[in-house]
Amino acid sequence: MPTIPPEPAPHSEHEPHERRQVAESFGSDAERYDRARPRYPDAMVERIVAGSPGPDVLDVGCGTGIAARQFRAAGCRVLGVEPDARMADLARQLGVEVDVTTFEAWDPAGREVDAVVAGQAWHWIDPVAGAAKAAQVLRPGGRLAAFWNVFQLPPDVAETLATVYRRAMPDSPFSLQAMTKQAVDGYQVLFTKAADGIRDGGGFSDPEQWRFDWEWSYTRGAWLDQMPTLGALAQLPSDKVAEVLEGVGAAIDAMGGSFTMRYATVAVTAVRTGPS
Template sequence: MPAPPPPPPPPPAAGPSRAAESHRMRDVAEGFGADADRYDRARPRYPAALAEAVLSELPGSRILDVGIGTGISSLPFRDAGATMLGVDPDVRMAEVARARGFDVDTATFEDWNPQGRRFDGVIAGQTWHWVDPIAGAAKAAAVLHPGGRLAVFWNAGDPPTDLAAAFAEVYRSVETGLPFTPWTAPQRDGYAAFLDRAEAGVREAGGFGRPQRLRFDWETTISRDAFLEQVPTAGGHDRIAPENLAKLLAGLADAIESAGGTFTMRYATLALVSPLT
């Protein structure tokens, strides 16, 4: 079954300053569990090549997943043989991850107590922008074995240009209360700001060598229903009034129907991998 698209960018995509503020938006960061089962069904997975590239450089296979959510980010690493421990502040998301066999501690990463545990790698999929970039990097360095790495990554996808413009127009026509208008700029460009922010945090925290950027391009065909299933799981969408969310989904459905009922989403999985010194 084709993977649905990533969410419209969270607030940082609206401008460079928001990338520095997102970790303070706790109401948004901890709102994804409002419908954890939908989130788990609808969010895109990560390419196996990402996990293979990260694991190939580690001294071992014990991995800490920061913001594990429902376990989506851990799946390719476990499939490649890694032993996973997750940390997530949302008990609803953690319950889904535990149901698929992951051990999860419930806490924000900044406040989490490792209790002496150490890891070969620390990963974060689609979550590092909700973590203080300096405190998070320092915490990662403190729990890594020598030779370990911090790997943070995001899925970013762009529909055809005309359809993205149609999506943006639908968002403008509905009172969403969001502090930004999704789909007004290429997703892959917007998410690059997250890598810049993460790299700045790593450099300021110290303890890491020169970060490496990785990119994995892929694409898939998205149906109208798959897209509409995913939209409510995007950051801040759980706070849209039900009647306005219904209008938003109806408008997006019409846009996709006008484009033929399906469309090709071109993805890039973008990663920043920082080696411990």
């Protein structure tokens, strides 16, 4: 599962799915990742389940099984696909069945499901090949839903983060302007790529966007626990990570030791049409 504070659509001379080293950096501390990363709104999980023809769910890029466990709690049977064996091992320990492979290379072996979901992961997958594979495994009427948690930092937290990032990482793209703008707008390129891939892959209804707004209160400890799992920090040297965490921790202390984050969870979703 992406979240960078705040996480814009990944930008590089390469497409995100061509930068596997970033996606595969998260397994270096799978336990922290599972403990610290935010969950997804129950309302979204319930809507995906209600909009699918049955209980069989394939969780693409399942990581440690955060979304998979939420779908299981909603009454679904879930199989995960995850390329990082370290993440998959923890998911299995937590009760999720996982095939270790990339989704593009995954062999369905004749299996069919009622929903294909991907939390914080679809941008690491070739959007056309991924949609075509989803169409292959979905039963008619089945649903593809790729979703992301997008957070918008409070202005005072954003200003502090931008200052700390500039000091520790002079080449960081996280300017104050980027951190305080409407974060969902920054993700729109990513959403559009996902929707275009679904259209180009064929076999689906026209994609829709669903949005779910919610809030979460972070203590200093909880936020600093999550930060090393974020893409912006996951590949930094340990001394730079420590510098960023020290600066951010001091700022949160100055604000009273906690803050409230506003989240928008956005799903790009479509229904499998025609015969399987």
